[in-house]
Amino acid sequence: MIELVHLHKTFETADGTVEALKDINLSIADGDIFGIIGMSGAGKSTLVRCINMLERPTSGNVIVGGEDMAAMSPAKLREKRRSITMIFQQFNLLMQRTCLKNVCFPMELEGVGKKEARKKAMELLSLVGLPDKAKSYPAQLSGGQQQRVAIARALATNPQVLLCDEATSALDPNTTHAILELIRDINQKLGITVVVITHQMSVVEDICNRVAILDEGRVVEQGNVKDVFANPQSAAAKKLVFPNGEETVLPPGKGETRLRVLFNGSNTADLPLIATMAAQHGVLAKILGASTRSLGAQAFGEMLISVPDADAEKALTFLRSAEGIVVEEV
Amino acid sequence: MFSNLFTPQAVEEALLILKTQIPLAIWETVYVTVLSTAFAIVLGLPLGVLLVVGEKNGVLPLPKGLMHALGVVINLLRSIPFLILMIMVFPLTRLIVGTTVGTVASIVPLVIAAFPFVARLVESSLREVNPNIIEAAQSMGATPLQIICKVMIPESIPSLISNATIAITTILGYSAMSGIIGGGGLGKIAINYGYYRYKFLVMLIAVILLILLVQIFQSVGTRIAVKSDKRLK
Numbered sequence A: 001m002i003e004l005v006h007l008h009k010t011f012e013t014a015d016g017t018v019e020a021l022k023d024i025n026l027s028i029a030d031g032d033i034f035g036i037i038g039m040s041g042a043g044k045s046t047l048v049r050c051i052n053m054l055e056r057p058t059s060g061n062v063i064v065g066g067e068d069m070a071a072m073s074p075a076k077l078r079e080k081r082r083s084i085t086m087i088f089q090q091f092n093l094l095m096q097r098t099c100l101k102n103v104c105f106p107m108e109l110e111g112v113g114k115k116e117a118r119k120k121a122m123e124l125l126s127l128v129g130l131p132d133k134a135k136s137y138p139a140q141l142s143g144g145q146q147q148r149v150a151i152a153r154a155l156a157t158n159p160q161v162l163l164c165d166e167a168t169s170a171l172d173p174n175t176t177h178a179i180l181e182l183i184r185d186i187n188q189k190l191g192i193t194v195v196v197i198t199h200q201m202s203v204v205e206d207i208c209n210r211v212a213i214l215d216e217g218r219v220v221e222q223g224n225v226k227d228v229f230a231n232p233q234s235a236a237a238k239k240l241v242f243p244n245g246e247e248t249v250l251p252p253g254k255g256e257t258r259l260r261v262l263f264n265g266s267n268t269a270d271l272p273l274i275a276t277m278a279a280q281h282g283v284l285a286k287i288l289g290a291s292t293r294s295l296g297a298q299a300f301g302e303m304l305i306s307v308p309d310a311d312a313e314k315a316l317t318f319l320r321s322a323e324g325i326v327v328e329e330v
Numbered sequence B: 001m002f003s004n005l006f007t008p009q010a011v012e013e014a015l016l017i018l019k020t021q022i023p024l025a026i027w028e029t030v031y032v033t034v035l036s037t038a039f040a041i042v043l044g045l046p047l048g049v050l051l052v053v054g055e056k057n058g059v060l061p062l063p064k065g066l067m068h069a070l071g072v073v074i075n076l077l078r079s080i081p082f083l084i085l086m087i088m089v090f091p092l093t094r095l096i097v098g099t100t101v102g103t104v105a106s107i108v109p110l111v112i113a114a115f116p117f118v119a120r121l122v123e124s125s126l127r128e129v130n131p132n133i134i135e136a137a138q139s140m141g142a143t144p145l146q147i148i149c150k151v152m153i154p155e156s157i158p159s160l161i162s163n164a165t166i167a168i169t170t171i172l173g174y175s176a177m178s179g180i181i182g183g184g185g186l187g188k189i190a191i192n193y194g195y196y197r198y199k200f201l202v203m204l205i206a207v208i209l210l211i212l213l214v215q216i217f218q219s220v221g222t223r224i225a226v227k228s229d230k231r232l233k
Helices: A044-051 A074-081 A101-111 A115-126 A143-155 A171-192 A201-207 A227-231 A235-241 A273-279 A307-323 B008-020 B022-053 B064-079 B082-088 B090-097 B102-128 B132-139 B144-155 B156-182 B184-195 B198-227
Strands: A003-015 A016-028 A033-037 A058-062 A084-087 A161-165 A193-198 A210-214 A218-224 A256-266 A286-295 A298-308 A325-329
Touching: A003 A044, A016 A044, A016 A218, A033 A044, A033 A171, A033 A201, A033 B090, A044 A058, A044 A161, A044 A193, A044 A307, A074 A084, A084 A143, A084 B132, A101 A143, A101 B144, A115 A143, A143 A171, A143 A286, A161 A171, A161 A273, A171 A193, A171 A201, A171 A273, A193 A201, A201 B184, A210 A227, A210 A235, A210 B156, A210 B198, A218 A235, A227 A256, A227 A298, A256 A307, A273 A307, A286 A325, A298 A307, A307 A325, A325 B090, B008 B022, B008 B198, B022 B064, B022 B144, B022 B184, B022 B198, B064 B102, B082 B102, B090 B102, B132 B144, B156 B184
Parallel strands: A033 A193, A033 A210, A084 A161, A161 A193
Antiparallel strands: A003 A016, A003 A058, A210 A218, A256 A298, A256 A325, A286 A298
16 A cells, blocks of 8 residues: 655755645555556656655655555665665666566665576566577667566565656667556456556556556546546546547537537447437437547547537437437537 | 087986986886876765765756865865965875875875866766666666666766876876975986986986876776776767
8 A cells, every 4th residue: 555645845956846736645556557647747757756855855654555655764764665666667677787687676775695596587588588698798689678687676575566667768669568468467366556657648548457646746637547547537547548639610600500419438349329219310410529538448528510400309319318428408 | 508409418417327226216207197187086086976966856866065165175175286285285195194395195195186187187077977768777776886886887988087087197297296295207307307406317317207108007097997898989
């Protein structure tokens, strides 16, 4: 369990005081894959660095596993950090060490014997799918492979929490997907709580079960991924869910009624909604805008359609009868 | 000065010196250089580390006054011309070696002149280490000493070796100057025969040998530095 309570962080810069985090309250349950999403400059990296005290919060508490991180002595904090490991956007491997020795590194810091460390490092390299790269240097690997080594290194001290700071932002979409799969696997197999910092919606959709949206240093929305994405409330959340804007359509024409159709977890993949409406009820709808995304087998999002005034009642009745669809006149 | 460089008499004399004195001079130059560099590294490496880790945002922040004092002392030692420094450290040389003349005695001023230089070279090498890697080590619970010994120094090895090569060739040049205060080596031969006795051919030979030594040190150093760099694919 990770709890952030009234967390504030301010930086003193040459241009004055910058408030990076403002009254953050979050609680992340054990076993969660918790996404923290926001635009660049929202304070995501500062927030994740407050969890392991790479950044000291200006005020507020960070409680991990019942222990207050800010109150710890330096030695105790170093020990605690072994159970809260981190992976990074730029992988941050030691370039002068082989992959095997990179994975051994945290165990070396801890004082684990060389033989034992090598054995465990080999196991971890197998877990991340790179048993044959033990003797290679990081520079000889692709970005995705380097991130795998970094994940193996992060697992070396048997952590309870894995912090991912934009861990896939430097990778191509395919590699991103594979790395996310690996992270989900680790979460399920080893029961490690994962905190994912990202600016990519797709990352949160892919693996997170809970999400917090960070905007200008504040948490503007948090909850289950499905709830937040199906019905975003805050401006920042809407901007993330509908990156192209949701209201950029022409004004209504004469004799037209506009309907907003919300897909709220409907199985519309099987149902050609608009086509059915045209074929069975003779209602010819124009699609003015649509933004839907699928989470698992379900569709979330919204569509703006326009129908002739005369057919408005028919259309409303039909759409309301469909499962998981909410319709409103606009 | 070069008109009678190759008269039979001069050549014969030079060959004699080449046979009788040059081998020892080469040996003296090499061992004074290597030994002085070694001592300079022993003093300069920790000092260079302190200059980096002791900063405000460093791994092991030290009091501002101490950091300032370190900087001043290093700059002060580096600004004294070597010729003057050799004479100024006579008391220290006498204290350590027992005498102020001779080959061994010349090691003391060489070390004093070189270690602040080495400290600055180490400083610049360590600054090249990616700060994100240091942050990663901190996130794993590394102590400041572990970060220095297991991250900063190993990660900057190629650069440190390149800079050690610069140091050794510079110290070789300084060691030739110590011929003035009775230090042995090729510098002494060049000064004694060339400057005091106008035997320019001997001076020329000594200078050529110095050039060769620099070339050897430099190419060996460069080769080791490149080989140690694992960032190259």
